Amino acid sequence: MSNASEAPSIIALIGNPNAGKTTLFNALTGANQRVGNYSGVTVEVKSGETFTPHGRKLRVLDLPGCYSLRASSPDEKVALDALNGLLPGESIPDLVVCVVDASNLERHLQLTLQVIELGLPCVLALNMVDVAERTGLRLDPAKLSEELGIPVVPMQANARRGIVELKQALRFPRPHASEADWSHETSDLETSRRAFIARLCELAARRPEAHQQTLSDKIDAVLLHPLYGWIAMMLIFFTVFWAIFSFAQIPMGWIKSGQDALSTWIGSILQEGDLRSLLADGVVTGVGGVVTFLPQIILLFLFIGLLESSGYMARAAYLMDAVMAKAGLSGKSFLPLFSSFACAIPGVMATRTIDSAKDRLVTIFIAPWMSCSARLPVYFLIVPLLLQSKEGTWKQALVLFGIYALGTLSAFVVARVLRGRLGEDITPGHFLLELPPYRKPQWSYIFRHVFDRAMAFVKKAGTVILGLSILLWALKTYPKTPSADKADALANSAIGHIGIVIEPVVKPLGFDGRMGTAILTAFAAREVFVSSMSILYRVEESDNEEQDRSILRDRLIESKWPDGRPIFTPLSLISLLLFFMYAMQCAATTAVVARESGSWKWAFWQFVFMTGFAYLVSLLVFQGGKLLGF
Amino acid sequence: MSHAHAADLEIDSAITLNQAKVGCDMRIRFLSGPGCDRLRDLGFCEQLQVRKIADGRNLICSICGTRMAISRELAEQVIVAPVG
Numbered sequence: 197m198s199n200a201s202e203a204p205s206i207i208a209l210i211g212n213p214n215a216g217k218t219t220l221f222n223a224l225t226g227a228n229q230r231v232g233n234y235s236g237v238t239v240e241v242k243s244g245e246t247f248t249p250h251g252r253k254l255r256v257l258d259l260p261g262c263y264s265l266r267a268s269s270p271d272e273k274v275a276l277d278a279l280n281g282l283l284p285g286e287s288i289p290d291l292v293v294c295v296v297d298a299s300n301l302e303r304h305l306q307l308t309l310q311v312i313e314l315g316l317p318c319v320l321a322l323n324m325v326d327v328a329e330r331t332g333l334r335l336d337p338a339k340l341s342e343e344l345g346i347p348v349v350p351m352q353a354n355a356r357r358g359i360v361e362l363k364q365a366l367r368f369p370r371p372h373a374s375e376a377d378w379s380h381e382t383s384d385l386e387t388s389r390r391a392f393i394a395r396l397c398e399l400a401a402r403r404p405e406a407h408q409q410t411l412s413d414k415i416d417a418v419l420l421h422p423l424y425g426w427i428a429m430m431l432i433f434f435t436v437f438w439a440i441f442s443f444a445q446i447p448m449g450w451i452k453s454g455q456d457a458l459s460t461w462i463g464s465i466l467q468e469g470d471l472r473s474l475l476a477d478g479v480v481t482g483v484g485g486v487v488t489f490l491p492q493i494i495l496l497f498l499f500i501g502l503l504e505s506s507g508y509m510a511r512a513a514y515l516m517d518a519v520m521a522k523a524g525l526s527g528k529s530f531l532p533l534f535s536s537f538a539c540a541i542p543g544v545m546a547t548r549t550i551d552s553a554k555d556r557l558v559t560i561f562i563a564p565w566m567s568c569s570a571r572l573p574v575y576f577l578i579v580p581l582l583l584q585s586k587e588g589t590w591k592q593a594l595v596l597f598g599i600y601a602l603g604t605l606s607a608f609v610v611a612r613v614l615r616g617r618l619g620e621d622i623t624p625g626h627f628l629l630e631l632p633p634y635r636k637p638q639w640s641y642i643f644r645h646v647f648d649r650a651m652a653f654v655k656k657a658g659t660v661i662l663g664l665s666i667l668l669w670a671l672k673t674y675p676k677t678p679s680a681d682k683a684d685a686l687a688n689s690a691i692g693h694i695g696i697v698i699e700p701v702v703k704p705l706g707f708d709g710r711m712g713t714a715i716l717t718a719f720a721a722r723e724v725f726v727s728s729m730s731i732l733y734r735v736e737e738s739d740n741e742e743q744d745r746s747i748l749r750d751r752l753i754e755s756k757w758p759d760g761r762p763i764f765t766p767l768s769l770i771s772l773l774l775f776f777m778y779a780m781q782c783a784a785t786t787a788v789v790a791r792e793s794g795s796w797k798w799a800f801w802q803f804v805f806m807t808g809f810a811y812l813v814s815l816l817v818f819q820g821g822k823l824l825g826f
Numbered sequence: 827m828s829h830a831h832a833a834d835l836e837i838d839s840a841i842t843l844n845q846a847k848v849g850c851d852m853r854i855r856f857l858s859g860p861g862c863d864r865l866r867d868l869g870f871c872e873q874l875q876v877r878k879i880a881d882g883r884n885l886i887c888s889i890c891g892t893r894m895a896i897s898r899e900l901a902e903q904v905i906v907a908p909v910g
Binding site for chain 1: 882889
């Protein structure tokens with residue numbers, strides 16, 4: 197027996213995708229974790245702490261789901277490394293909990309046998325026994341335990357049934373590593389494993405003979421139908437987008453009122469001066485302009501969580517496979533790309549479920565071209581200006597849809613070209629996807645996940661965007677000029693000089709120096725563009741965001757080149773839209789791409805290609821349009 | 827029916843999963859091709875029963891109570907025979 201002063205034992209959870217590892221992990225540790233009813237939700241090793249019934253601390257690792265220890269995808273490689281103690285800062289786990297779906301023992305036990313073969317002490321968590329029993333499976337955990345030589349704990353992690361029993365099994369003395377009896381039977385390990393599992397299931401998990409039509413089968417008959425399935429998918433995703441854009445308006449109004457109250461309050465307690473100007477014009481305007489998008493982001497992640505957790509996302513990937521094939525990718529790229537409509541960062545991270553390394557790189561490459569929610573403020577500012585109308589007309593919705601469609605289409609074309617150039621994989625990967633049974637969404641986990649994403653966004657607003665807002669404010673305030681005229685002061689400030697320097701670069705695209713400066717600031721994060729424009733074109737904050745944007749639009753319409761021509765013609769606006777559609781303006785995404793693709797080179801070339809492409813397209817459209825007389 | 831006779835019959839009626847009819851229960855006879863290992867990991871093992879649920883660009887089949895979508899290239903490597 198060991199004493200309590202030792203470092204906590206390490207327990208690793210391993211299992212096939214969809215076996216319920218993450219649910220079990222949450223039940224054990226209560227950690228913030230996402231549960232998806234879709235293969236590959238755990239894309240990194242998460243760790244948490246739990247205690248045995250005797251109060252001993254245990255460190256629990258949640259490994260990515262894998263089908264075998266052959267390490268054929270990045271997730272599986274991570275899981276194998278964790279078991280061998282090769283992850284940086286981690287040692288070999290003291291005990292491995294193999295989580296299996298009790299209704300699928302024939303498949304899930306394969307992995308368990310491989311873990312036993314590694315010689316690691318092991319406990320089998322026989323999860324989802326309720327589902328297994330409902331399908332008429334007769335389970336015999338005692339027999340399983342006897343045959344495998346390891347403790348077997350029947351449980352139902354989502355209802356917290358069997359957690360205490362599992363913790364009992366984790367206490368000292370820990371079970372010993374079992375002998376892999378089957379490995380001596382024949383020369384071929386695969387064959388002996390299969391024979392062993394077949395015998396085991398015959399003994400301890402007897403399946404009713406007849407094939408049963410489950411509720412999931414009936415739902416799938418409609419949702420995977422070649423015609424109705426597509427209609428249903430269109431309806432579902434249309435509803436998601438519509439809900440995001442319409443429901444978000446209400447809380448966005450609240451945030452705006454809060455922001456205005458704050459501005460007024462600052463004005464009332466501080467005297468006219470630099471500090472007041474910094475807080476009211478710099479901080480509140482800059483950060484507030486970005487935080488208003490929080491409701492949309494929350495809603496999008498809520499819907500993605502809902503679709504994943506219910507099991508529909510896997511069906512969408514199945515249906516989309518044919519479409520993705522046109523871009524040279526597989527249906528597995530659908531979820532990462534769809535997530536990228538919210539934000540490219542989780543999208544890029546979700547590419548880890550793609551087996552083919554080349555498909556994965558290409559998906560990462562094009563993900564930032566899916567119009568993310570950070571571009572929306574820019575579109576909301578420019579599109580009404582382009583159509584010379586107020587916000588919220590159907591024409592604008594049409595233009596917005598066109599922007600999304602064009603971005604996606606360009607991304608697919610690039611993917612196809614790039615995928616072709618990369619060549620075939622050495623081991624050809626094939627489309628292979630588990631379609632999990634439909635389940636009731638696990639609300640508590642969805643809410644946690646949404647909360648995490650929202651906090652990450654707020655953190656970004658509180659750090660990067662706050663910093664940039666202050667920097668921008670300082671640049672346009674200093675050096676000060678004695679002149680009382682605001683325009684003079686701005687022209688003499690640091691930003692005025694930057695604008696002059698940058699103007700020759702952006703002028704061929706139809707932009708003036710101020711727009712160039714705003715675009716420059718948007719390279720940290722796109723949404724900064726709107727607040728930069730507000731600061732640069734000196735729009736005072738009012739109590740209505742829409743009104744602010746419309747004031748800003750009026751200012752923009754009035755602004756002219758020195759020779760009296762208006763700066764914002766339809767052509768220069770289209771050029772600006774195109775630039776924002778294509779340019780890689782997100783420092784955070786570049787960092788994530790570098791991490792996920794494992795090379796700064798890939799991230800660097802992505803940045804160069806996208807930004808260069810954006811510049812070129814804007815240039816061609818603006819100059820071409822001018823030649824044609826627009 | 828002698829054992830040898832039964833085996834002959836099975837080989838005669840062996841077809842790929844692609845050729846199987848939708849809605850039919852089949853038993854996997856053997857796997858052959860580069861995707862074998864991956865298929866076995868996912869539960870497509872010899873002797874197991876599989877039901878083809880949908881045809882198309884990718885097939886959907888039910889194996890051990892789980893629905894799997896697999897590409898036609900992979901299904902071509904699964905040799906099945908009717909159950910019974």
